[in-house]
Amino acid sequence: MLRPWQPRPGEWNDQAATHLLRRAGFGPKKGQVRQMLELGLSGAVETVLTTDTHAEELYRGIEPLLAQGEVSTLQAWWMALILAGGAPLRERTALCWHNHFATSFDKVDDVRLMHRQNELFRREGLGDFRRLLHAVARDTAMLLWLDGGDNLKSHPNENFAREVMELFGLGIGNYTEGDVLEAARGFTGWGTRGRSSVFREKHHDAGMKEVLGMKGTLDAADVIDAVLDHPACARHVAHRLLKEFVAPRPRQEWVDALAEELISNRWDIGATLATLFASTLFFSDEVRRARIASPVELMAFSVRALGVPFAPKRAAQLCAEMGQALFRPPNVKGWDGHEAWVNVGTWIARHNAMVEVAEAKRSTIDSDAPRHATAEAMREELLANVHTPQLDDAVGRALAEAADTPTSIAVAAALVLTSPEFHLV
Amino acid sequence: MVTDRRDFLVNGIQVACSLSLLGLMKESALRKGKVGGKLPLERTLVVVQLSGGNDGLNMLVPHRQDAYYRARPTLALGRDRLHALGRGFGLHPQMGALARLFEAGKVAAIHGVGYPIPNRSHFRSMEIWHTADPVNRVRDHGWLGKLLDRSCEDPARASMGAIHVGGREIPLALRGETSDPTAITDARGLQLRELQGFASLRNGMTGSRTGEARESAYLRAVAEQSYRVSTRFSRAFERSEKADTPGYGLAQRLRLVAGLIEAGFGLRVLHLELTGFDTHAQQGRLHGALLEELSESLSAFQLDLEARGIDDRVSTLVFSEFGRRAAENGSRGTDHGAAGPVLLVGSRVRPGLHGTPPDLEALQDGDVPFTTDFRSIYTAVEKDWMGVQTSMDLRPMELFV
Numbered sequence: 081m082l083r084p085w086q087p088r089p090g091e092w093n094d095q096a097a098t099h100l101l102r103r104a105g106f107g108p109k110k111g112q113v114r115q116m117l118e119l120g121l122s123g124a125v126e127t128v129l130t131t132d133t134h135a136e137e138l139y140r141g142i143e144p145l146l147a148q149g150e151v152s153t154l155q156a157w158w159m160a161l162i163l164a165g166g167a168p169l170r171e172r173t174a175l176c177w178h179n180h181f182a183t184s185f186d187k188v189d190d191v192r193l194m195h196r197q198n199e200l201f202r203r204e205g206l207g208d209f210r211r212l213l214h215a216v217a218r219d220t221a222m223l224l225w226l227d228g229g230d231n232l233k234s235h236p237n238e239n240f241a242r243e244v245m246e247l248f249g250l251g252i253g254n255y256t257e258g259d260v261l262e263a264a265r266g267f268t269g270w271g272t273r274g275r276s277s278v279f280r281e282k283h284h285d286a287g288m289k290e291v292l293g294m295k296g297t298l299d300a301a302d303v304i305d306a307v308l309d310h311p312a313c314a315r316h317v318a319h320r321l322l323k324e325f326v327a328p329r330p331r332q333e334w335v336d337a338l339a340e341e342l343i344s345n346r347w348d349i350g351a352t353l354a355t356l357f358a359s360t361l362f363f364s365d366e367v368r369r370a371r372i373a374s375p376v377e378l379m380a381f382s383v384r385a386l387g388v389p390f391a392p393k394r395a396a397q398l399c400a401e402m403g404q405a406l407f408r409p410p411n412v413k414g415w416d417g418h419e420a421w422v423n424v425g426t427w428i429a430r431h432n433a434m435v436e437v438a439e440a441k442r443s444t445i446d447s448d449a450p451r452h453a454t455a456e457a458m459r460e461e462l463l464a465n466v467h468t469p470q471l472d473d474a475v476g477r478a479l480a481e482a483a484d485t486p487t488s489i490a491v492a493a494a495l496v497l498t499s500p501e502f503h504l505v
Numbered sequence: 506m507v508t509d510r511r512d513f514l515v516n517g518i519q520v521a522c523s524l525s526l527l528g529l530m531k532e533s534a535l536r537k538g539k540v541g542g543k544l545p546l547e548r549t550l551v552v553v554q555l556s557g558g559n560d561g562l563n564m565l566v567p568h569r570q571d572a573y574y575r576a577r578p579t580l581a582l583g584r585d586r587l588h589a590l591g592r593g594f595g596l597h598p599q600m601g602a603l604a605r606l607f608e609a610g611k612v613a614a615i616h617g618v619g620y621p622i623p624n625r626s627h628f629r630s631m632e633i634w635h636t637a638d639p640v641n642r643v644r645d646h647g648w649l650g651k652l653l654d655r656s657c658e659d660p661a662r663a664s665m666g667a668i669h670v671g672g673r674e675i676p677l678a679l680r681g682e683t684s685d686p687t688a689i690t691d692a693r694g695l696q697l698r699e700l701q702g703f704a705s706l707r708n709g710m711t712g713s714r715t716g717e718a719r720e721s722a723y724l725r726a727v728a729e730q731s732y733r734v735s736t737r738f739s740r741a742f743e744r745s746e747k748a749d750t751p752g753y754g755l756a757q758r759l760r761l762v763a764g765l766i767e768a769g770f771g772l773r774v775l776h777l778e779l780t781g782f783d784t785h786a787q788q789g790r791l792h793g794a795l796l797e798e799l800s801e802s803l804s805a806f807q808l809d810l811e812a813r814g815i816d817d818r819v820s821t822l823v824f825s826e827f828g829r830r831a832a833e834n835g836s837r838g839t840d841h842g843a844a845g846p847v848l849l850v851g852s853r854v855r856p857g858l859h860g861t862p863p864d865l866e867a868l869q870d871g872d873v874p875f876t877t878d879f880r881s882i883y884t885a886v887e888k889d890w891m892g893v894q895t896s897m898d899l900r901p902m903e904l905f906v
Contacts, residue, residue, distance in 0.1 A: 403673030
């Protein structure tokens, strides 16, 4: 299932290219799908993997603002990077790790530390997972979040030790309570001083331990290695990648295959995703439009597809309304995702956010242009850019009726953006 | 209000249908003809979840036990500062409002609530409380969802529904098969942003599609429910916008809950959360502030219900996924423990202290062992409060009058 997809004539089409751009990034900009079709499948996958440069001004723009200590500024900055699309896969993967190693500003209470962790996910997120996990274990925000800020030999703190097995590395059922207690001893000595993570030898328990079958005077790095050496670890990571990039409920055989791929790529996430994005599985009918878009995806897809000006700060606020406040996941398990995104309450939030994007579209319309021409152009643009072939005839009819004034153009856009099909990715 | 209730009863069937559209009951239940014409104003359960593992020993303090003071050299609360409840227990100094409710006979506190083989993972333990299953991993249904499902099978009780107030995620406890809960953040969260001419076109597009994929059908159903009920919700919210509620977030959410119950949507379960109880370090001030918020909010809620004249049909259950270790750790905090106290508040609860008081000289692995199975409280709620058949094979505690 991970062998390269070989599309028959006509199969590398609008839908396939849109699928790739929506899954491996944050959706197509106007005209981007056509570009991808011209490149062919392998060229398109290559482009997705190598589009990896943020505008310097935007990327560095956060630095002077960190001193303000406002998490909303940080949210807006990340949203701006996502909307601008300089490095879609890198941001997509960073968001995946933000969910996997879910850490909340609500407890860390330090914007600089949240920014630093976010940069860690950005820097290491497409690299060697082993490096990422080791780095996360020493990340200051993570230490504060899981109470490793003051972890003493006399009183080992179990919180991080537990989560590194339950959520970050293995999953429940692959370790014992004893492993957690022993691992906690291994993490003693680590703590925080100011905004730094520090190791204090005298607080470290240097005694013999046994974690997941590994014996010795294990320290924090050894414990992480024991987790990485456990066969469940690669499967756990593969499961996360499949949930994020392929389908909400990955089949066991997909998990096993991708775990094998991960190991043969020496834990390189980028290389593993490269195989995945070119695979038969990734383009199979079964997984197309099988996920319910997260709020961040939805905002990015809509704003980018319609090409509307939209303040990143507002976009981040709307994501929070829809149930995904960046840097503030509900708990260390992250967001459940898929159907859990949607209920009466969050659907109304989605509706309201999409109507707001549609209203932004109105401002881009030249009201002096001939009405009929505008309507025609808009109709094409809406249906073509949004790329939801499953959009009903009803939407088409509504567009035909609606698209003849700037206001009704906004109505038409709103119909598309609030149609259930648009929320499937 | 009176007009609303009359309309509610007179137009029973119509209301029942709109309730299903409210996201309170799935269409399948309706199609089976399981909606009755009568909607009695039934009892409601409010659940307040203290997330993170509440340190029960510093909430309901065993001030006659020296072992408590020995275990907690920096965190123990002096007995002269506590609000004495008798029998050697006192409430945290910042829980004066709850102590007054206790004196007024409106609080039941149950000692040592937990389950066999305590699990120290927040998520697994919360899952156990939500699903009432300490053995099997149940992923799809919670005990309240199942309770609502069972009630849907009884035509006379088909009006039930559940809402989580204060967040966007539906708690596992509320998920059921036929019942269909929703989640709202606050009072403004259900007002639709409209564009001129949009609503009529949108309404022209409703209706299910043949051969539609499962996800798409699901989204369409939720969307249609949302549109049909948002106005109705908005009105209920307006009525709940009164002043004189303490500024605490929980108090504000409970004010909204009172408004929703009074508005007569037929809501049977309302779920709220107070977070931040995972006090591994420097817990003193933090834990005190949380308990103060809890105490003041529960008290204001009770007064609000009394003022609205609906206190007779509302009970509030307060729980946490586990208690904390008896001994404090090296960071002036406490680590994940086992059993802890559960609170029940309301005009119809059997007041006082229930269950076996924890004995800190007889800890198990440094923890307060459980002496009351949480499911015997759930069973009491199901049977003696909500009036549905219990799903659990346990004798209910006597907790209601």
